[in-house]
Amino acid sequence: MLWAALSLPCAPDGTPPSNEALHGLAVWALQFTPRVAIADDAVVLEVEASTRLFGGRRALHERIDGEGREIGMAAIAWAPNSLAALACVRAGVLNGVRQPLPQVLDALPMGVLSAVAPHRLTLAQLGCRTLGDVRRLPRGGIGRRFGKGLLDALDQAYGVQPEAHRWVDLPETFHARLELMARVDAAPALLFGARRLLVQLCGWLAARQAGTTAFTVRWAHDGAHLRPGGDAGGTGWLTVRTAQPMRDVEHLCRLLAEHLAHVRLQAPVGELALEAPEVVPLQAHSASLLPQDGPAGELLPRVLERIAARLGPGRVWQPVLCEDHRVEWMQHWQPAPQPVRGPRIAPPPVPQPGFILPEPLQLAVRDNRPIYQGPLMLLAGPHRVEGGWWHRAGDDATNHHVERDYWVALSQHAGVLWIYQVRLAGDATAWYLHGAFA
Structure with missing residues (x-):
């Protein structure tokens, strides 16, 4: 498994990030995987099944890191489970999958696990400085003195016990708010903060496989506060519309910049909000190597002719x-x-495998049962195939006549297989593997 932990910076006084900021980061991360959760002061996401979709681990890392920095993400770390990834991001270890997990975690300060915090002083008095020091203490003593929670956290971080998460649900509507670091007097300067909100919006749209044809930017003057879906005193707003459904951050930013150039603020602005009232499904472009047949694409035969x-x-x-x-x-x-040329062939009435071996592989037999990575269980058959005495290919004098009984078989480790037995053969117990079902 591959997990990523995304952290947000704390306030100058050490206050951890707000729940609203964590939830906004989690909603943005839903475009990469539906398995996103909020853990303490960070967001964790399981991305093992998404690496191929986004072009591999390196490409996925670069995209999450690049876009995440724009919305305020402070750091990202990778590990085989969420608790280990959370520990790594707190310790500043960005890659927790390059080495064996125990070797990575043993060297981290013990404070990177939240379960250690209530017992940190006592553990320090026992001489513990790292997670490895805590893990080497007698388990019975840890359980009696510090409770089962610390043992469970250690086991989960080291991959001994499974984890349980409460996944973040994708909201039906989008609304994000941002308090600006400094008061803004000119409308074009609002684009810097608005871009951060637009990145969140496009992440939400990607998770919904949709685009927007209109979005509304609201701002509040000093002393005023914004409410979702409404106005308060001392606020202003601007709606930007697009000609077609869109979720391209750069294009939306350019449109917003053009509109902000014509806006004059009545007072300094300290808060922004973004809403997307018009959202429509957006059909994704095909990622196929060859174009799809149909009105929207070039016909495949024409492409093959040109190539x-x-x-x-x-x-x-x-x-x-x-x-x-x-x-x-x-x-x-x-x-x-x-x-x-030739007639159209109707699909065969029996299951056909998705993969065929170049040459059939003779199987071992034990107690009259074929074996392939363990004993095979016959599920369906026999399907008799006989013929080919007429087949001659050029100067090939080989007899291509076959007399086979095919079976669909199940292997405990290899899955569903296609095997056959040769009829009227000298060795009637011989079995052959010919294919595998996808």
Whole structure:
């Protein structure tokens, strides 16, 4: 598993970030994974299943780090579980997956775990300075003296016990508020704070797979406060509309800058708020290597013709279905520019595997049962395939006649497999693995 912990800076007086700020960061992080939770003074998210979608761990790290800094994120750390990631981000260790987890955590100060805080003075008097020192204490003594909570926190951080989280729900509507670090006298200067809110908005839109056609920026003058969906005395507002659904931060910022250039503030502004009243679903662009057939994209045969003309004859091939029930010869390959000839083949009435081995693999047999990473359980079959005595391929004199009984089998470790037994063979107990189901 891969977890990330995102932290926000504390106030100058040491006050931890507010719940509103943590919730805003968590809502923005929902665009990367639905498994987002607030843990103490940070936001943790499980991103193992999202790394491939965002181009790998490095690309995902760069995107979260780059966009997160714009909305006030102070640091990011990675670890195999959320509690370890939280400990790493507090200690300033940004990569907790490069080394074995016990080696990483043992060297951290013991204060990085919240469960240590109530007992920190006593543990320090016992000579403990790091998590490794605490973990090396007798478990029975820790449980009796400090309670089960400290042991559970240590076990969860080191991956011995599972964790439980309360996931953050994606809100149906968007509203974000920002208190400016200094009073602003000119409207164009509001763009600096508004951009931070727009980044949050685009993260929320990405999580909803939607775009906005209008957003409203509200500001409050000195002594006034903003309320979601309403105005108070001494406030102003500006609505920006787009020609089509949009969630591009740069484009929305440019539009807002043009509108703010025509606004004159009545008094210094100390607070901003952003709302998105008009949200519509936004169809994502296909990430396929080849274009999709249909009115919105170029037809695949035309693309193949153009690629073949560019690369030369015989460089681009396409599969063609054949009227043959033997799996090895159900298709053949021909140059892409040539038209596909032959009848349309109806799908087979029995399950067909998604992956075929180049050559069937003979299986071991124990007590008349085939074995592949453990004994196989026969689920369906037999499906008899027989024929091919007529098959001659050029100068190939090999007899391609087959007489097989196919079965769908289940392996405890390898999944669902496609195996067969050769009929009328000298060794009637021989089994072969021919494919696997996706």
